[in-house]
Amino acid sequence: MSVRSGLFIILLVISTTLQAQPEKFDLASFTPPARWKKSVTNNVLQYSTTDTKDKSFCLLSFYKSIPSQGDAGTDFNTEWQGIVAKQLPVSDPQGDTTMESNGWIIKTAASPFRFENADAIAMLTVFSGHGKCMSVLITTNNDRYLPEAYGVLDNMVLDIPAGTVTKQEEQLNTPPVNIPPPAAINDGFSFSSTNFDDGWVSTIQADWVEVRKNDIRVLIHYPNPVTDEYNSDAAAKENRVWDYLVGPRYTSLRNFERLKSFASYEPHHFMAGTLTDQTGREVFVALFNKGDKTGYWLEFICPDRASFTREFGVDKYDAYSNVWDPMFKMGNYNKFGVSLADLQGKWTTSFTGITQYVNIYTGFAAGAESYSSAQDYEFLPGNTYNWQIHVASGSTGSMKHQNVKSSGKLGMSDNWNIHLSNMEGRPQTYPVSFRCVKGARILWINGMAYGKQ
Template structure:
């Protein structure tokens, strides 16, 4: 196949090039007249000839943290950029291996079907053991070979990252945005919680950080990417690994991604040995399930992690997620009366469709919704309102209630209201932190208390 020889011209790149562009680690000259497409983690240049029914595309994909060596990087990139999106074979037809400007450079080819026509694909990856960046060439014809040759010959790449293990010098910076690890002053009275079983939680700008002994837990705040639809479980895990974990480290080894979707609330899990910017290597695991949010656990070694959480290297369904899931309970902070001032709103809705288990026939529905408001004023006054609607097979019953009065604080973890639904009520109360604010949780004491790590210090 002709496209394989394109990779050889990379070694002949010399001098400067007109209209040179830069994306992440690569500089290059795109083909003149091709359409530029900007995506979240890549840019592409494409051309279509509707008369000849031919097309071609070049995509440059944003760099990610290396998986430790060139072979692991290329295998991962081939799966993510060739096999999964285009259905090429599990292994490339050929792999060309070179060294370019201090980087390992591998290139492999494959075939796929697009719009009922055969097409060819070449994946080319650079790796220095710290970062990996790839570009993909695709076409349904060999007619664009000269354009591909010119593009590859124009490529320039920055010098490889040198991991500096000396504490007296600063290592190279990551190309990806780094989360904010500074302390935060968000206007609330309590930004630290000392739990009575040894855990300490601190509010940070981009996460809550909790520590106990040699365990460090990073509870990442919700972000807009949580709403993305990603059909494959492992692809979603890799997406958030690159967003949340990779930017703070410079090299990685012994990657593992959990790939078994075994319940209606699948567990997302990944782990690796990572070296941070100070040259320190630690074991890092990233986890999410149901409403836990993305939780990052950092420990000296994998053996330490397995000892504490009982999670080793899962390859099938198992039930030991609870210890990791409970870590979400560390995002709890005390409440003062001044923190409550203002309006707090809670909305809820649910619906059920019923079907006959014997005939499969539709048997009706039930829907419920509610909205509840607390408004806290001066002198510890409050107004409370609730609206509910319950619909069954077309009939709806709506109700509402309201009251007002005064409240007192019972320590910093409970609120006592003078009248809710015609009687005094006490609620367990705490804040969980989110980026730029807090969520207030109120729970009637008659229903208990959620304390997976013991009580928070009063």
């Protein structure tokens, strides 16, 4: 019998009842499940638990590390054949998942099998990296044991063999690629970049606004026909947007992760992975959109997963929590100052709404009421302006119309506030800023968006 077999024939060198004390075996440090029995041979450390009432069991087996073959997929296939397939009547492994942590590539897959006329499952996890390969096998015929077994793996730490360097250390020791801040495009306005008080700097680009702080970048992608296209299949939409916005600028996607879609009036879209950028550097990229409210898809580019989590706080993906707020708020950095020269011309906005009434007894239409408004500012030479708003409201056949106008002088104390000398008989000061879309700017005055005619 091979020293890397013997799954169910436990060679009992040490057998004891555990009290959840920290354990060290080969490269692995972990805390085993309490009250599981421990068995040790030279090459295998195994924990087991059984229940005679329903004849259920679970085995958690750690196999001593061996030299890696240099490829995680090859390592996994070899371990599956040598540890699992030779002992159990399993089929090909299913549900293959791959992750990366601290230079270790972690592959997991499982297969059902029959044991003593009952359904069971074998799940193998193989850690490959640093010239080593170490495997952990879970076998059970009852799902209730899995949370404890998974908990051990989730908190297990592997030592880095002496003389090896992690990928993160290799990047730290590599002289950084000097990527200068992008030059802002010249679109004829006074301000194409903004330095915010919290350290973020926004710069207008052709297809996005780039927001940068230290070694983290966020791209606020402008709305476009591909990202705006409706698709009831959330995953299909996300794949299309990823391929359009992210795919062309990176290679070698790995460790891809996605927020599971859910039914909501405000759906969240989140995808992320490790990629290689156009300079050859490894980066962590996340693509995010919340509720399609702003039309913005936000692309987060960080040196690694850890720096992304430190900056934005997103670790565990809970679609219903406020964990996404720091990411969502990055869309607010599409904001640029305004000068008096930028205001020249006519800026307009409009709104229309309708309320339809239905008789609750007959189901027949019982009339409707509508409301519409149009508002515009015309900024003229000599720092003068004309403003007007037209409102129509009421039911069909009895609409009421109102029109209000004002004119006066304007001024600006800074690039974020506009002073109007006469608004319906009183002076007013309103906050003002620009937001960018592809090929144009939107003027925001007192919380309302205006387009230039």
